[in-house]
Structures are given as structure tokens and as C-alpha cells.
Amino acid sequence: MIVDFTLIAESLPIMLKGIGITFQLLIISGFLGLILAIFLLLMRISGKWYLSFPAQIYIYVFRGTPILVQIFIIYYGLPQFGFIRSSILWSILREPMGCAIVALSLNTGAYVSEILRGGVLAVGKGLIEAGSALGMSAYQKFVYITAPIATRIALPAYSNDVISLLKSTALASTITIADMTGIARTIVANTYAPYEIFISLAIVYLIFTFILQKLFGYTEQYLGRYTKREG
Amino acid sequence: MSEQSKKYLIQMKNVDKYFGEFQALKNINLEVERKERIVICGPSGSGKSTLIRCLNRLEKHNKGQVFIDGNELTDQIKDINAVRREVGMVFQSFNLFPHMTVVKNLMVAQQLVRKISKADAKQRAMHFLERVKIPEQANKYPIQLSGGQQQRVAIARALCMKPKIMLFDEPTSALDPEMINEVLEVMVDLATDGMTMICVTHEMGFARSVADRIIFMDLGEIVEESKPSEFFGNPKNERTKNFLEQILTH
Amino acid sequence: MAALNGWWDDYFWGALVIFQVFFCSLGFMIIFGLLGAIAKLSANKLAHKVANAYTVAFRGTPEILVILLMYFGSAIFLTAVAQLFNPEVKFVDIPPFWAGTIAISLIVGSYATETFRGAFLGVNPGSIEAAKALGMSDIQTFVYIRIPEMWRIALPPFGNHMLSLIKDTALISIIGLNETMFVAKQAITVTGKPFTMYIVVGAIYLGFSTVVTLSVMGLEKFGERTTAGVK
Numbered sequence: 001m002i003v004d005f006t007l008i009a010e011s012l013p014i015m016l017k018g019i020g021i022t023f024q025l026l027i028i029s030g031f032l033g034l035i036l037a038i039f040l041l042l043m044r045i046s047g048k049w050y051l052s053f054p055a056q057i058y059i060y061v062f063r064g065t066p067i068l069v070q071i072f073i074i075y076y077g078l079p080q081f082g083f084i085r086s087s088i089l090w091s092i093l094r095e096p097m098g099c100a101i102v103a104l105s106l107n108t109g110a111y112v113s114e115i116l117r118g119g120v121l122a123v124g125k126g127l128i129e130a131g132s133a134l135g136m137s138a139y140q141k142f143v144y145i146t147a148p149i150a151t152r153i154a155l156p157a158y159s160n161d162v163i164s165l166l167k168s169t170a171l172a173s174t175i176t177i178a179d180m181t182g183i184a185r186t187i188v189a190n191t192y193a194p195y196e197i198f199i200s201l202a203i204v205y206l207i208f209t210f211i212l213q214k215l216f217g218y219t220e221q222y223l224g225r226y227t228k229r230e231g
Numbered sequence: 232m233s234e235q236s237k238k239y240l241i242q243m244k245n246v247d248k249y250f251g252e253f254q255a256l257k258n259i260n261l262e263v264e265r266k267e268r269i270v271i272c273g274p275s276g277s278g279k280s281t282l283i284r285c286l287n288r289l290e291k292h293n294k295g296q297v298f299i300d301g302n303e304l305t306d307q308i309k310d311i312n313a314v315r316r317e318v319g320m321v322f323q324s325f326n327l328f329p330h331m332t333v334v335k336n337l338m339v340a341q342q343l344v345r346k347i348s349k350a351d352a353k354q355r356a357m358h359f360l361e362r363v364k365i366p367e368q369a370n371k372y373p374i375q376l377s378g379g380q381q382q383r384v385a386i387a388r389a390l391c392m393k394p395k396i397m398l399f400d401e402p403t404s405a406l407d408p409e410m411i412n413e414v415l416e417v418m419v420d421l422a423t424d425g426m427t428m429i430c431v432t433h434e435m436g437f438a439r440s441v442a443d444r445i446i447f448m449d450l451g452e453i454v455e456e457s458k459p460s461e462f463f464g465n466p467k468n469e470r471t472k473n474f475l476e477q478i479l480t481h
Numbered sequence: 482m483a484a485l486n487g488w489w490d491d492y493f494w495g496a497l498v499i500f501q502v503f504f505c506s507l508g509f510m511i512i513f514g515l516l517g518a519i520a521k522l523s524a525n526k527l528a529h530k531v532a533n534a535y536t537v538a539f540r541g542t543p544e545i546l547v548i549l550l551m552y553f554g555s556a557i558f559l560t561a562v563a564q565l566f567n568p569e570v571k572f573v574d575i576p577p578f579w580a581g582t583i584a585i586s587l588i589v590g591s592y593a594t595e596t597f598r599g600a601f602l603g604v605n606p607g608s609i610e611a612a613k614a615l616g617m618s619d620i621q622t623f624v625y626i627r628i629p630e631m632w633r634i635a636l637p638p639f640g641n642h643m644l645s646l647i648k649d650t651a652l653i654s655i656i657g658l659n660e661t662m663f664v665a666k667q668a669i670t671v672t673g674k675p676f677t678m679y680i681v682v683g684a685i686y687l688g689f690s691t692v693v694t695l696s697v698m699g700l701e702k703f704g705e706r707t708t709a710g711v712k
Contacts, residue, residue, distance in 0.1 A: 076669070076679065077675045134320070193552055198550040202546050209541035
């Protein structure tokens with residue numbers, strides 16, 4: 001089989017035009033998802049059932065269903081209701097981009113809150129007791145002891161989730177969004193050259209994954225500076 | 232607040248503590264006066280650690296009363312942290328905050344709990360680091376220190392809060408033999424200074440030379456309570472004798 | 482809910498397809514994962530490199546790209562081969578079921594590679610030494626010590642891999658697999674109730690996820706029976 005390099009050379013710049021959309025999806029949903037995750041985490045560790053139970057249900061539902069189904073429910077499903085179309089949310093949900101960001105944020109929030117919770121649970125009990133023995137309040141213990149240590153512990157898993165989110169942004173192409181994958185699918189439909197187009201696009205994604213991993217690697221090293229004996 | 236409970240720095244009256252079905256403390260009565268130095272010993276699982284952890288409410292007792300400087304520890308207590316900052320505690324496993332340098336470990340609670348300015352907190356931190364003889368380690372992280380050094384930092388951290396009483400929960404049990412003495416020296420120094428102390432420890436040399444009273448516990452009860460000379464010279468209880476034989480002739 | 486009348490049997494058959502994809506891909510996923518782990522642990526440099534390339538590529542590329550590439554790529558290839566023999570042939574493809582099943586098992590298998598490798602390395606060397614010191618043969622050590630310990634380490638992440646397989650099934654609808662997403666699409670064109678139809682899809686997936694989660698929890702309990710009560 002002959003690989004058509006001219007086609008790749010012509011198509012790559014066109015696909016890369018979708019990079020802005022891919023990044024918007026990644027960064028906005030990543031940020032909103034993280035905020036949501038922190039809220040869910042605080043609800044779950046609050047020790048109050050009327051806060052932790054709803055958070056648990058939310059996480060269970062969003063982790064137990066495919067992200068594609070969530071995107072379709074929000075994009076195709078919600079307009080079924082008149083009250084949604086007449087609400088202020090409509091300005092966001094009317095746009096495919098708005099729907100994709102909402103769906104990705106809601107989804108990643110559920111996963112990230114579980115990751116953060118893992119970090120919180122992994123903080124040594126002795127350290128919390130030391131904080132108590134020094135008379136620190138629950139809030140002070142969380143902010144000064146639990147949170148910084150949990151952040152370090154949770155970071156590797158969190159970086160994996162950000163990479164998952166990057167991969168999930170490609171699903172925006174299923175609701176007419178022209179991100180990199182969306183553009184690639186259009187090109188393939190016209191040229192019928194899936195190998196050239198999809199593989200070169202896969203390499204683009206791999207490069208971004210690699211960059212993300214490096215960035216998180218440096219952050220991990222910085223946050224973990226106190227775990228090495230040699231200063 | 233009764234006059235009697237104000238007289239003692241610590242008072243425990245008929246205290247019971249359960250972990251599920253298991254009774255860890257059985258009818259504990261204990262009074263500690265100001266400047267008294269108490270050593271608690273006994274076999275593992277005898278309730279020694281549980282007893283001192285009830286004194287700053289890391290464990291909640293189920294029955295009886297606990298008074299710290301006249302304040303009763305109950306569920307209703309408004310600010311347990313106001314009591315805790317008067318009670319310093321040193322743990323078997325040090326429990327230094329790994330993500331903070333040594334000096335930050337000493338400063339954080341001063342600033343947050345005592346509301347002391349950063350400069351003053353630092354000055355006090357350095358003062359106590361000098362007292363435990365490791366001021367040069369101030370800017371290292373805990374993991375870069377030896378066990379003995381870490382435990383001395385932990386003692387300094389508790390002292391920075393200017394507590395009225397210090398609780399030691401087997402402070403030398405996790406240490407290599409050559410590091411035990413450097414920690415004991417600091418503790419003896421504190422005792423000489425007039426600090427009220429309750430130490431759970433198996434260091435009988437320390438108990439003999441420092442303690443005003445030695446308490447022997449077994450199976451959640453206080454079995455014997457006496458002065459060191461009596462305790463070592465003429466133990467009354469059979470269980471105490473057995474324990475001493477085992478620990479002194481190993 | 483009246484809109485759902487007449488669609489239940491279609492949803493049932495769609496759910497059955499999810500179930501079939503799950504079982505087939507589970508088998509392939511275990512095979513890919515074990516092969517990957519063995520290659521990564523082997524002293525053979527080439528095997529090591531191939532396995533590394535495999536995990537990097539499949540963990541860093543969006544799932545949807547892998548599925549599209551597997552389906553359209555194989556179709557191009559098969560069509561080209563078929564035309565060698567019979568120029569009349571216009572289009573030959575692998576059924577979406579198999580293209581999708583292989584695609585998602587390759588994707589999840591790349592994660593399982595790390596799980597199996599980690600489990601193999603996670604076995605306490607002390608217990609292996611102890612077994613040897615007791616005079617156990619290599620095979621005995623492997624069967625009675627290594628496998629049970631590996632199993633316990635690998636089970637929780639393995640449960641997550643099974644959930645990924647279930648959820649990734651939804652993505653295969655993009656290349657025309659007639660599972661529940663596909664059913665919903667048809668139902669929507671008739672009834673005009675997208676929310677209702679996709680919520681049913683979500684509920685079906687949630688049901689599958691719940692069954693998988695509960696089974697894994699049961700297995701974990703079983704695996705922990707030897708450590709239960711030990712603190």
C-alpha cells in the first residue's frame with residue numbers, strides 16, 4: 001500500500017486549524033471540572049449524609065455511563081423540554097460548543113473528585129492527629145496539612161485524567177464541532193484516505209499527550225521535593 | 232468548675248473507654264499535679280497510649296470525667312482546640328508534616344492557633360531548635376533528618392506552643408538504639424526545667440531518675456502506682472513483678 | 482414514558498449487543514494485556530520496544546480515532562485485496578462489531594498491560610524468598626504464592642478496565658454498531674423524544690456498570706478473605 005505523503009502535507013495544516021477548539025474544550029472543561037470536583041469532594045468528606053449522598057450518586061451516575069451518551073443527552077436530549085429552551089441556560093446549550101463543554105466538565109468533575117478523594121484518604125492519620133494535638137481547627141488541618149499532601153499524592157492520577165479529557169474532546173466531533181478530529185473526519189469522507197489522515201492526526205494527539213505528561217512530570221517533581229532525602 | 236478539679240492539672244475520674252466490644256480503659260482514676268512527672272508503663276495493649284490520647288481528646292472516653300486544668304472534656308466542649316494548645320503531644324512516629332521544612336513545622340501552629348506573628352513564631356522556633364540542639368537543620372525537610380533528630384523536632388514543635396503539660400507516647404520506641412539517648416536527654420532537660428510531663432515509655436532508666444510517680448497498667452487498668460524507689464525495689468503486685476522481670480532481664 | 486412503547490424489545494436487543502461486545506472484548510483485552518506485560522518484562526529489547534510503542538500509542542490517541550481507523554482502515558485494505566481478485570467489488574468491510582471489539586480491546590489492553598506488569602512486580606519479594614526457603618518449587622511458588630498475590634493487586638484496576646470496555650461500547654455506534662445508541666437514534670426519528678430515548682440508553686449502561694462493579698467487589702471480598710481481620 002502506498003502512503004500518500006502529499007495528502008498528509010496538505011491535510012495536516014487544515015486539521016491543525018481545529019487545534020484552538022480542541023484546546024478550548026480541554027482547558028475550559030478541565031478548569032470547570034476541577035472546580036466541580038473540589039465541591040463534590042468537600043461534599044463527600046463533609047461527614048453529613050445529605051451532602052455526601054447526593055455527591056456519591058452524582059459520581060456514580062457520571063462514572064457509570066459513557067461520556068458519548070452524556071454528550072448526546074445534553075445536546076440532543078435537553079432541547080426536548082420547552083422550559084430549557086426558554087431558560088437563560090439556553091444561550092449555552094443552544095451551541096454545540098456549550099453542550100460539549102458542559103458535558104465534558106460534568107464528566108471529568110466526577111472522575112477528578114474520586115482522584116482527589118483518594119489523595120485525601122492517603123494522607124497519614126498521624127499527621128492529622130499531630131495537627132489536632134497542636135490545636136489546629138478542622139479548616140486549618142485541611143488547608144495546611146491535608147490539601148497540600150493530597151495534591152501531591154493525587155497528581156499522577158490527575159494527570160492521567162487530564163489526558164483522558166484530551167482524548168474525550170475528540171467526541172465533540174460527534175455533535176458537529178470542527179475540532180481536529182471533526183475536521184479529519186470531513187477530510188476522510190471526501191478523500192477516503194483514513195490511514196494517512198487518522199494516523200497523522202493520532203501522532204498530533206500523541207505529541208500533545210507527551211507535552212502534558214512532561215508538564216505534569218515537572219509539577220510532580222516540584223511538589224514532591226520534600227520526599228527525597230537528598231536536598 | 233470545682234475547686235478540686237482546679238487543684239490538679241489533670242484529673243481523670245472513673246474513665247472507661249471502649250473500642251467496639253473491647254474495653255481499652257477500665258475505671259481509670261488519675262490525678263496529676265503541676266510540675267509532676269509521671270511515667271506510665273505496661274505491656275503492649277494495656278491501654279497506656281489510649282489513656283494519654285484521652286487527655287487531649289484524640290480518643291473520646293465513653294464514661295467518667297476528664298479535667299484538664301479545670302476544664303472538663305465533653306462533647307459539649309466549645310473549643311477543644313483551646314484545650315489542645317495547652318497540651319503538647321509527642322508521638323511514637325514523630326508525625327512531622329513532611330511537606331514543610333523543620334522551621335515551618337515549628338511555626339505553622341504558632342501562627343494559626345496562637346495567632347503569633349511570623350517573625351515572633353520564627354524566633355520562638357529557633358529558640359526551641361537550639362534547645363533541642365539542632366538549629367542547623369532548620370531549613371531541611373523532615374525526611375532528610377535522622378529519626379532521633381525528627382523526634383527532637385517534634386518535641387520542639389510541641390514546646391513552641393508553650394503547653395502547660397507534655398504528653399509523650401512511646402517517644403523512643405521507633406528509634407534505633409543509638410538515637411534513644413539524644414531524645415531522652417532532651418526529655419530529662421525538660422523535666423529538670425519543671426515541665427509537667429506524662430510519658431508512656433519502656434525506658435526504665437529514665438523512669439527511675441526522672442519520674443515522681445510510676446504507673447503500671449495492664450489490661451486497661453491501673454495496677455500499681457508508686458514512687459520509683461518503691462516500684463523497682465518492692466513492687467506489690469504480681470503482674471508488676473512479672474513485667475519488671477521481663478523488661479529488666481532481657 | 483408512553484413514547485417508549487414498542488421500543489423496549491429493540492433496546493433489549495441493543496443491550497444484548499453491548500453484552501456480546503463486552504464478553505468478546507474482555508477476552509481480547511486480557512490477551513493483549515498479558516502479551517504486553519510479558520513483552521515489557523522480558524529481557525528482549527525488541528519486544529520491550531514494541532510493547533512500549535503499543536502502550537504509548539493506544540493510551541495517547543482518542544478512542545474514537547482508533548475505532549474509525551480500525552473500521553475504515555481495514556475496509557480500505559480488504560477492498561483493495563478483494564479487487565485484486567475481482568475488480569467488480571466496490572466495498573468490503575469488517576463488520577462494525579468486530580472492528581469495534583478489536584479496537585476497544587486494543588485500547589483497554591494497553592492500560593491492562595501496565596496493570597498486569599505492576600501486579601507482577603508488586604508481589605512482595607519476601608514472600609517469594611520465604612516460599613523458596615520453605616523448599617517450594619518454582620511452579621509451586623508461582624501457583625500458590627505469586628498468582629494469588631498478583632490477582633489481589635490487579636483486581637481493583639482490572640475492574641476499572643472492565644468498566645471502560647462497557648462504556649467504550651457506546652463509541653462503536655459511531656461506525657454503525659446496532660447497540661442501544663443506534664436504537665435510540667431510530668426511536669428519536671419516529672417519536673421526536675431525544676431526551677427520553679438517550680436517558681434509557683444511559684440507564685442501560687448504568688445497569689451494566691453496576692453489575693460489573695458489584696461483581697468486582699464480590700471478587701475483592703473473596704480475594705481478601707485471607708487478610709480479613711488482620712490490621
